[in-house]
Amino acid sequence: MSTATKDPKTRGKAPAGEKIADWADGRVGLYSLAKANMRKIFPDHWSFLLGEICLYSFIILILTGVYLTMFFVPSMAEVEYHGSYVPMQGVMMTEAYASTLDISFDVRGGLLVRQIHHWAALIFVVGIMFHMMRVFFTGSFRKPREINWLFGWTLFILAVFTGLTGYSLPDDLLSGTGIRFMEGAILSMPVVGTYIQMFLFGGEFPGHDIIPRFFVIHVLLLPGIMLGLVAAHLILIIYHKHTHFAGPGRTNDNVVGMPFLPIYMAKAGGFFFLVFGVIAAIAATATINPVWVLGPYRPDQVSTNAQPDWYLGFSEGLVRMMPGWEWVIPGGYTLNFGLMIPLAVFPGVLVLIGLYPFFESWLTRDNREHHIAQRPRNAPTRTGLGVAWLVAYGVALVAGGNDVWAVNFNLSINAITWVCRIGFFVFPVVAFVITRRICLGLQRRDREKVLHGRETGVIKRLPHGEFVEVHEPLPREALYTLTAHDQDRPAELGPETDENGVRRKVSPLERLRVKISRGYFGEQAQIPKPTSEEYREITSGHGHH
Amino acid sequence: MKKLSVRRRHPLAALVVLLLALAATGGLYATLAPADEAQAEASAQSLAIEEGKKLYDVGCSSCHGSGGQGSSDGPSLTGVGAAAVDFQVGTGRMPLQQPGPQAEEKPVVYTQAEIDQLAAYVASLGPGPSVPNESAYDPSAGDAARGGELFRTNCSQCHNFTGQGGALTHGKEAPALDNVDPRYIYEAMVTGPASMPSFPNSTLPEEEKQDIIAWLHAVNTADSPSPGGLGLGGFGPVSEGLFAWTFGMGALIAVAVWIGARTAKARKS
Structure with missing residues (x-):
């Protein structure tokens, strides 16, 4: 093989695979395609x-x-x-x-x-x-x-x-x-x-x-x-x-x-x-x-349990x-x-x-x-909306099979239909609220873990008699993973008047955008992620519990 | 012979001959004439009716009335016939356990002999369909293909394509027909229990009933072939979709998790 690279005359003796690849490269540009992909x-x-x-x-x-x-x-x-x-x-x-x-x-x-x-x-x-x-x-x-x-x-x-x-x-x-x-x-x-x-x-x-x-x-x-x-x-x-997903070495600029x-x-x-x-x-x-x-x-015949495929x-x-x-x-x-x-x-x-x-x-x-x-928890409103839509979808799927559920669970088909009629509007709202709260709870948990570490389950008795649970700080990689995400800020409407004291014109669409944005990213819609100052202050020594 | 020849002119001889002739005629009549047999059967029948009446008074009269005339709690039984009793009591639907949308199937509480007595009593209240002969509902004598067409025209809108059952309004249902004794299917068609319309022989002749039973036998018994594998209840796309979402997607996600966890890096460490 070493002779092949030394002597250009022996190029014709290249292995069959290389020959085929050469042939294809001359016609479809295989090498650059393969190199890129x-x-x-x-x-x-x-x-x-x-x-x-x-x-x-x-x-x-x-x-x-x-x-x-x-x-x-x-x-x-x-x-x-x-x-x-x-x-x-x-x-x-x-x-x-x-x-x-x-x-x-x-x-x-x-x-x-x-x-x-x-x-x-x-x-x-x-x-x-x-x-x-x-x-x-x-x-x-x-x-x-x-x-x-x-x-x-x-x-x-x-x-x-x-x-x-x-x-x-x-x-x-x-x-x-x-x-x-x-x-x-x-x-x-x-x-x-x-x-x-x-x-x-x-x-x-x-x-x-x-x-x-x-x-x-x-x-x-x-x-x-x-x-x-x-x-x-x-x-x-x-x-x-x-x-x-974010992690040590995994940034927005690489894969x-x-x-x-x-x-x-x-x-x-x-x-x-x-x-x-x-x-x-x-x-x-x-x-x-x-x-x-x-x-x-036959148009004159029909059967019960006639449903389309699930989609x-x-x-x-x-x-x-x-x-x-x-x-x-x-x-x-x-x-x-x-x-x-x-x-x-x-x-x-x-x-x-x-x-x-x-x-x-x-x-x-x-x-x-x-x-x-x-992570879904870091976009609570979007996650809530998604789950609300899935619940509405699920209610409609249940309503689509109302006769099958009625027969197999000994229920009244009329009752199922009414539950679905009301549930189609009510359940998604409930699901939205619950999901958003779960997301916020998980965000709080992440914050807690970053600032105070993992609960080890080890109970320690201090010299003066107090009992405390030992928290173990998270490894640096985990800290990075939990804090790598950006948090969107709610949109601001800006000052009411411009520099000349004249009332600014703000389009109703912009007002709406600001309103929705507050709902998405406002105080009640996300938990501020821990900053490095907060982390340093808490871990700087004097006893956290 | 001397004795006979001496006495044959006795004044009572004619009387004796007459008596002998009467006895012979009567004896022959008694042994050959059918009237007597009918009487015997009638007495057995009346015995069954009598016994049935006793059972009826205990088990049925509280709802259906002391003479089968019906009450606010149960319909009149005049003219429903023996087939209705054999179906309702034989499948455990009657006596009713509790009022509800529809009589539920329960373990049968009467023996077949008692059911026959009850049926005899109810049949005596007015003419109605009687219990069919076995030859009328033998599935092997029917034409399943023709029965299928009749089933799809008359039955499947409530009972589903293959008789897996279907929902009716307010908790009522058309029951599943799998493994139901052909006799009860036949009787249900004749009598029309609960929400079901009745199909007397004038609208659905006897042999068509038999075809329908043959169809159900071909597609919906424990030993009907299922060429595609597990039937998933025979409820159509709802159960298929549920299966795809749970078992199908569940298995594929498990595989994806497995493949995802198996990276080249993980093997090195």
């Missing part, structure tokens, strides 16, 4: 892997989806079933449903792949929610990551709609009821509802177009957009570099962790197979959407909570508030989530870059 650092923390769960379940969804596409027939033409599932033999059904039964019973590995696909879809969206929660509660959406928050948020919405269209494809009684629900939702839109319904279904419900159209949307349109967004999401992560190659490549690769393994194990042992017992969709349970719950109000306005037009209001709340909430980073940057006027993930 191979040593990319990723910090270690379990919560930073939640996004990877989403990525891997997305890959699993694409792989299994391709397999299912080979056998699924997206057609609403009617056929008589003659496959191997006896309790459906002789029943008239669409080709879509018949081919789903064939995938389940007559295609090798079909049922397992179908179940992996469906379980992976549920877990994909659960993963997205957990990932979003992580980003939200640690403030990782702050500058420069607002755009990436929007990419992720769009992916979340697209994932829900890809799920909805996929859930509808088998054309079984459950999914058909879901499509019927969706049709009702579209029809409840004033003015344009009927037009959109006719356009989407190609005529009256159910028609013959909806399954083929959903098929194209489900296998081509939405996954195509999502794939592009996933790529953009990942490129931005590499561009911004990953956030990390401490392991390099992408070889460590993270191995970890991520292993994690992919673990995710695949967990999902495959679930799919191999637990039934999901047993279409064979649900029967083919649309929120909208289902909103509809189930809403009283069925309806007005007929002059001219004979019906306004169905029972559907209209919940289905306006649903996108409204989504928009609020998408815009939150911009709201917070408007509020703080903070133009710095943030690469340190905050």
